[in-house]
Amino acid sequence: MHSTRTLQRVAVLTVTYNSHNILPGMLASLPHGADCTVIDNNSTDHAALLNVVRQYDARLIRNNKNVGFGTACNIGAAHTETEFFLFLNPDARLEAGALEALVIAADTHRDAVAFNPAISGTNGRPYFKRGSVLLPKREKLPSGWPETDCRVPVLSGAALFVRRTAFEAVGGFDPAIFLYHEDDDLALRLRTQCGPLMFVRAARVMHDAGNSTTRSSQLAAFKAFHMGQSRIYALRKHKRTGAERKALISAFWQRVSPVALISARKRAKQTAFLRGVLGAMQNKAGP
Known part of the structure; x- marks a missing residue:
């Protein structure tokens, strides 16, 4: 009580x-x-x-x-x-x-x-x-x-x-x-x-993880892009710059994985994640 x-x-x-x-x-x-x-x-x-x-x-x-x-x-x-x-x-x-x-x-x-x-x-x-x-x-x-x-x-x-x-x-x-x-x-x-x-x-x-919003390919891509952006920003902020390269390699391999090639939703998600990582890495004005 x-x-x-x-x-x-x-x-x-x-x-x-x-x-x-x-x-x-x-x-x-x-x-x-x-x-x-x-x-x-x-x-x-x-x-x-x-x-x-x-x-x-x-x-x-x-x-x-x-x-x-x-x-x-x-x-x-x-x-x-x-x-x-x-x-x-x-x-x-x-x-x-x-x-x-x-x-x-x-x-x-x-x-x-x-x-x-x-x-x-x-x-x-x-x-x-x-x-x-x-x-x-x-x-x-x-x-x-x-x-x-x-x-x-x-x-x-x-x-x-x-x-x-x-x-x-x-x-x-x-x-x-x-x-x-x-x-x-x-x-x-x-x-x-x-x-x-x-x-x-x-x-x-x-x-009930992942169910706070209605699922869609568009929303999955939106979230994945911001995950990529946030990953690089946070790694830099906390002085984990050596991990940036690993994040980029991981994003690339996820994009070319068989699952991403077969599933349009997964492909959109992993493409967006890679875009987010690349965009953040190119931004020199981060933390």
């Missing part, structure tokens, strides 16, 4: 883009009385989204253009005054007691600044972000959830619980990252500048 005091300490923030079909499941999973703000990146399903938001007594902030995931999160955070933020994907679901477990962990580990719950897929398998392309391989953790609460090298943005003071101290999400790797970047800045990152075993979240 969640106390009113616990709920008053946390703002749940979720970013949507044509996500009205998947959003009700996430909103329904929140404890009654939870403070939730939906930040919409100029979706075309505004009327349907508004109905969902009203049904679950959430707040809606509608951007007049798609500003990207991180910037939308920053906008939502600026409209709240709580001690903690829970950035939660619209295709995620809190299990019973998850929010309370995160608050308890934050109160117990006062030196830690940001936390991930135990995230699983719809098949029940653990989804654990054990490393990052922005970190050396030696920091990569074993697969599967740790048995107990522990410090981790990086966090997933699918369900990211963070102290407001730390979030504001590092300037929030980097607005230069439109989509992808913004969670890695934020987590590493939090770890370097503010304090440890932690995994919380008792907090459980289910993530």
